[in-house]
Structures are given as structure tokens and as C-alpha cells.
Amino acid sequence: EVQLVQSGPEVKKPGESLKISCKGSGYNFGNYWIAWVRQMPGKGLEWIGVMYPGDSQIRYSPSFQGQVTLSADKSISTAYLQWSSLKASDSAIYFCARHNCYDAWGQGTRVTVSS
Amino acid sequence: QAVVTQEPSLTVSPGGTVTLTCGSSTGAVTNGHYPHWFQQKPGQAPRTLICDTTNRLSWTPARFSGSLLGGKAALTLSGAQPEDEADYYCLLSYNDGRAWVFGGGTKLTV
Numbered sequence: 001e002v003q004l005v006q007s008g009p010e011v012k013k014p015g016e017s018l019k020i021s022c023k024g025s026g027y028n029f030g031n032y033w034i035a036w037v038r039q040m041p042g043k044g045l046e047w048i049g050v051m052y053p054g055d056s057q058i059r060y061s062p063s064f065q066g067q068v069t070l071s072a073d074k075s076i077s078t079a080y081l082q083w084s085s086l087k088a089s090d091s092a093i094y095f096c097a098r099h100n101c102y103d104a105w106g107q108g109t110r111v112t113v114s115s
Numbered sequence: 116q117a118v119v120t121q122e123p124s125l126t127v128s129p130g131g132t133v134t135l136t137c138g139s140s141t142g143a144v145t146n147g148h149y150p151h152w153f154q155q156k157p158g159q160a161p162r163t164l165i166c167d168t169t170n171r172l173s174w175t176p177a178r179f180s181g182s183l184l185g186g187k188a189a190l191t192l193s194g195a196q197p198e199d200e201a202d203y204y205c206l207l208s209y210n211d212g213r214a215w216v217f218g219g220g221t222k223l224t225v
Contacts (some may be wrong), residue, residue: 035215037161044220045153045161045204059213062116101166102151102206108160 002026004034004096006106012086012113019082020109022096029077030054033099036070036081039108040092050099051079086113117141119207121218127195127225135221136187137205143186144207150188151206152181154199155220161204165190192223200225 007021022034036048049060053072060070072079079096091113096106118140127133137150144150152165163172165181168188178194188205205218 037217044202045155045206045217047206047215047217050215061214061216095160097161101170101172102153102161102163103166103172105160105162 002098002104004098004104004106006094006096006109009110010112012111013115014088014113015085016113017082017084018086018111019080020094020111022079022081022106024077024079024098024104027098030074034072034079035097035099035102036068036079037095037097038064038092039095040089045095048081048094053077053079086111088113088115116214117207117209117216119205119216119218121203121205121221123219124222124224127192127223129195129197129225131195132191132193133195133223134184135190135192135203135205135223136184137189137207137218138187139207141209144183144188146183148188148207148209149212150181150183152179152188152190153204153206154201155204156201164203195225197225199223 003025030053033050033052035050038046048064051058051070053074069082093108095108098104120138153161155161164175169181182189202220204220
């Protein structure tokens with residue numbers, strides 16, 4: 001069974017850094033793009049970008065370029081989404097999904113940024 | 116960046132039929148936008164219903180179907196059930212798959 005399991009909720013202060021994870025299982029992780037999606041409180045879905053763990057190709061939405069960094073370690077079947085300096089407006093739930101008909105989703109990671 | 120538009124809200128009677136649409140600010144939606152449709156219920160992760168315009172996933176009930184209609188992508192629900200009440204989002208591909216954009220979502224009431 002294809003599964004994506006994300007890291008747990010985070011509470012951070014503005015200006016802090018953060019890296020959240022998405023671990024895949026049940027398939028060859030390096031052979032499928034992983035997408036990241038943001039959902040701010042009470043709002044819709046926003047496409048952040050995708051990464052191909054096999055060769056580290058990355059494509060960012062223009063709205064998120066420079067705001068976040070996607071990475072992956074295919075040896076441990078894990079993708080990452082990171083921030084170097086969080087803002088309160090980064091508070092949201094972040095989902096990862098397999099970018100293959102989006103046929104598998106992580107459960108979401110809630111990030112709260114508050115002073 | 117392109118803007119993808121959906122009806123903010125729709126209502127359908129139990130057993131009825133409703134069509135949700137997904138338009139693009141760049142012009143007509145085509146198969147080359149690889150339209151995807153997702154269902155999201157409160158407190159849950161999204162679930163994919165349709166990908167690549169018409170393809171149902173293994174868990175997608177047969178009452179959901181995808182198509183192109185009048186220059187937009189469309190999701191038709193035939194025989195609505197109370198459990199279909201949810202938010203529905205479309206996703207379109209641009210620049211040969213280098214960028215993807217979600218629509219704003221449709222809140223469907225059954």
C-alpha cells in the first residue's frame with residue numbers, strides 16, 4: 001500500500017527556521033514526484049511545488065519561489081519542506097502528495113507561527 | 116500566474132445531478148491542462164477523485180465523472196448522496212507541467 005506519513009505539528013516563533021518531512025512507503029520513492037500543498041486556516045488549497053527525489057529536480061510555484069525550499073533524501077524515502085525564517089503568515093496545514101494523479105496524500109502537518 | 120476559477124458554492128438535492136466547473140484565466144481548459152478534481156471534508160486531507168480530465172481513481176464512486184465542457188473542466192455528480200457534501204477543488208497544469216494551480220474551491224451542499 002502506498003503511504004505518505006508526515007511529521008507532527010509544529011509551534012514556532014517568527015524568524016525561526018523549520019523543516020517538516022514526508023516519508024513514503026509501499027513504492028519506489030525515487031521514481032515519483034512529490035508535491036507540497038498549503039492550506040491556510042479556513043482557506044483553499046495552494047500548490048507550492050514539486051520535487052523528483054530521483055534526481056532532485058524541483059519546480060516551484062512563482063508564489064512560493066524563494067519563500068520555501070524543497071528537498072529529499074531518497075535513501076530514507078523522505079521529502080522535506082523548509083523555511084529559513086518563518087512568518088506568522090506561514091501558519092497553515094501543509095500536505096505532501098504523490099504527484100501521480102495525486103493518488104496518495106500525507107495526513108498534513110499543522111504549522112503555527114506565533115510570538 | 117494563471118488564475119483558476121470555480122463556483123464558490125453549489126447546492127444539489129439528494130439524488131440530483133450537479134456540475135462543477137473549472138476555468139482558466141489563460142483561455143479554454145484542454146486535456147493539456149491535465150485537470151484533476153479533489154474532494155475535501157472538514158479536518159481531512161484532500162482525496163483525489165479524477166485525474167487527467169476523465170480518469171477515476173480506484174476509490175472514486177461511479178457517480179462522479181470528469182469532462183471538458185464549454186472551455187472548462189467539469190466534474191459531474193449524478194445521484195448525489197449526503198456524504199458528497201464537501202469542498203471540491205480542481206487543479207490545472209501549466210507550462211508543460213512546470214507549474215500547477217488550484218482553483219479556489221466549490222462548497223457543495225447536498
